[in-house]
Amino acid sequence: MRAAKLWISGLFLLLLSACATVPMADRGPPNTLILISIDGWRADYMDRDLTPNLKYLADNGATGAMRPSFPSLTFPNHYTLVTGMRPDHHGIVGNTMRDARKPGVTFKLSNNEAVTDGFWWNDAKPFWVSAREQGMVVATMFWPGSEAEIHGLRPSLYSKFEDHVPPLDVVTRGMAWMDVPEAERPRALTLYFSDVDHAGHDFGPDAPEVDTALKSVDAAIGYLIADLQKRGLWGKVNLIIVGDHGMTKHRPETFIKIADLLPQGIYELVPSGQIAGFNYVKGHEAELDAILLKPHAHMTCWPKAKIPAKFHYGTHVRVPAIVCLANPGSYIVSPSKDNWMPKPQGGSHGYDPYETEMATCLIAFGPDIRAGVRLDTFDNVAVYPLVMHLLRLKAEKSDGRIATLTPVLRQ
Structure with missing residues (x-):
C-alpha cells in the first residue's frame, strides 16, 4: 500500500512538472486585453446610477474598491498600475519631481522633454516593455510614461498626449489600431x-459637471462594447477598467499658504498642493525643521x-527631505507673484x-474573468500581475501579488 501511494505521488509530481514546463506560447495566444483608465474615478461614483454600461460590466464580471498608492496622484499611480511597483520603488514619486542626477531639471506634465525622457521611468519596467x-x-x-523610451523601448504603437480629448474620440482612435490583419493587431491596448x-x-466631486463627465465616459464604454461586437471580438477580449485615485471637495478655510509659514530663502520647494516637499538650503536645516516638524x-x-x-x-532619492501631507480638502499653496489659489x-x-x-475602483470582464465576484478593498499594485497573467507574459519583480486577484479568474 505504501509503495502504491508513493508511486501515485510521484506520478502526480511528474505530471505537475510537465504542465509547469509547457511554454506559454504552446498554449495558444492569449485573449486580447484592453486596459482602461478613468482618471479621478472615485469608487462611490458607481453608486450614482449614471453609468449603465460600466454597471453591466461590473454586474457580469468582477469589481471592487481599490486603494491607490501614496501619493494618490496621477503619474505615480498610473505607473504603479502598469509596473506593480509602489512609487517609492518605481521612481515616479510625484507629479512634480527633481533629481540631483539631472541638475536644473524639473519633471512635470508641462515639461515634455522630461516626461518623454526614459531617465525618470527606468527604475521599473511597464508591461508594454516586457510585452515587446x-x-x-x-x-x-x-x-x-508611454511616450518615453524606457529600457530602450516604447510601445509598438502610442499616441502623444493631448488633454481634453472627448472619451468617444479616445475609443475610436484607439480601436483604429485594430484595423489591420489579425496577425498584426495589438494583443493589448x-x-x-x-x-x-x-x-x-x-x-x-458632487457637482453636476462630474455627473456629465461620468455619462460621457460611460457612453464611450458603450461604444467600445458595440465596436467589439461589430468586429467579432466580443467574447475574445478581457476588459480591465481602473481608476488612479478618488477625489474630495476643497475646504478653502483650511488652505495653508507657504508664504505665511516660511521665510524666503530657507527651503527649496519641490511640489506643492495636497502633498508638498521641501529640501534644505545649507545653513537653514534647523530653522526649517523647527517650523515644519x-x-x-x-x-x-x-x-x-x-x-x-x-x-x-521615503527611500527613493527623489523623495524630498521633508514631506508634508495636507488633511483631506486642504491644500498647501505655493508662493506666487499673482497670489494663485486653487479653486x-x-x-x-x-x-x-x-x-x-x-479610493477608486476596478472592473474586470471577459472570457477569462469570473462573473459575480465582489472584492474587498485591495491595493492597486495587484493590477500589474493580473495584466501579465492574462497576457501570459513573464512578469517582472513587483510589489503586487497575483493571489490578491486570483478570485476574479476563471482558471
Missing part, C-alpha cells in the same frame, strides 16, 4: 479618459525617513490613500 521584449504588440493611448478628473478638480492644524510633516510605514514611501469650489486628490474618498 517577449514579442507582443501593444498599443497605448495617452497612458503616462490601453485607453485613458481625463474628463472625470478635470470636472472633479474644477467643480468638486511641529504640529500643524491642517497638515502633517515628516522627515523622509520617518514617513509612516503604511505609505511605503475654492473645486476638488483634489493626493491625500492619504486610506481616506475613503481617495
Whole structure:
C-alpha cells in the first residue's frame, strides 16, 4: 500500500512538472486585453446610477474598491498600475519631481522633454516593455510614461498626449489600431479618459459637471462594447477598467499658504498642493525643521525617513527631505507673484490613500474573468500581475501579488 501511494505521488509530481514546463506560447495566444483608465474615478461614483454600461460590466464580471498608492496622484499611480511597483520603488514619486542626477531639471506634465525622457521611468519596467521584449504588440493611448523610451523601448504603437480629448474620440482612435490583419493587431491596448478628473478638480466631486463627465465616459464604454461586437471580438477580449485615485471637495478655510509659514530663502520647494516637499538650503536645516516638524492644524510633516510605514514611501532619492501631507480638502499653496489659489469650489486628490474618498475602483470582464465576484478593498499594485497573467507574459519583480486577484479568474 505504501509503495502504491508513493508511486501515485510521484506520478502526480511528474505530471505537475510537465504542465509547469509547457511554454506559454504552446498554449495558444492569449485573449486580447484592453486596459482602461478613468482618471479621478472615485469608487462611490458607481453608486450614482449614471453609468449603465460600466454597471453591466461590473454586474457580469468582477469589481471592487481599490486603494491607490501614496501619493494618490496621477503619474505615480498610473505607473504603479502598469509596473506593480509602489512609487517609492518605481521612481515616479510625484507629479512634480527633481533629481540631483539631472541638475536644473524639473519633471512635470508641462515639461515634455522630461516626461518623454526614459531617465525618470527606468527604475521599473511597464508591461508594454516586457510585452515587446517577449514579442507582443501593444498599443497605448495617452497612458503616462508611454511616450518615453524606457529600457530602450516604447510601445509598438502610442499616441502623444493631448488633454481634453472627448472619451468617444479616445475609443475610436484607439480601436483604429485594430484595423489591420489579425496577425498584426495589438494583443493589448490601453485607453485613458481625463474628463472625470478635470470636472472633479474644477467643480468638486458632487457637482453636476462630474455627473456629465461620468455619462460621457460611460457612453464611450458603450461604444467600445458595440465596436467589439461589430468586429467579432466580443467574447475574445478581457476588459480591465481602473481608476488612479478618488477625489474630495476643497475646504478653502483650511488652505495653508507657504508664504505665511516660511521665510524666503530657507527651503527649496519641490511640489506643492495636497502633498508638498521641501529640501534644505545649507545653513537653514534647523530653522526649517523647527517650523515644519511641529504640529500643524491642517497638515502633517515628516522627515523622509520617518514617513509612516503604511505609505511605503521615503527611500527613493527623489523623495524630498521633508514631506508634508495636507488633511483631506486642504491644500498647501505655493508662493506666487499673482497670489494663485486653487479653486475654492473645486476638488483634489493626493491625500492619504486610506481616506475613503481617495479610493477608486476596478472592473474586470471577459472570457477569462469570473462573473459575480465582489472584492474587498485591495491595493492597486495587484493590477500589474493580473495584466501579465492574462497576457501570459513573464512578469517582472513587483510589489503586487497575483493571489490578491486570483478570485476574479476563471482558471
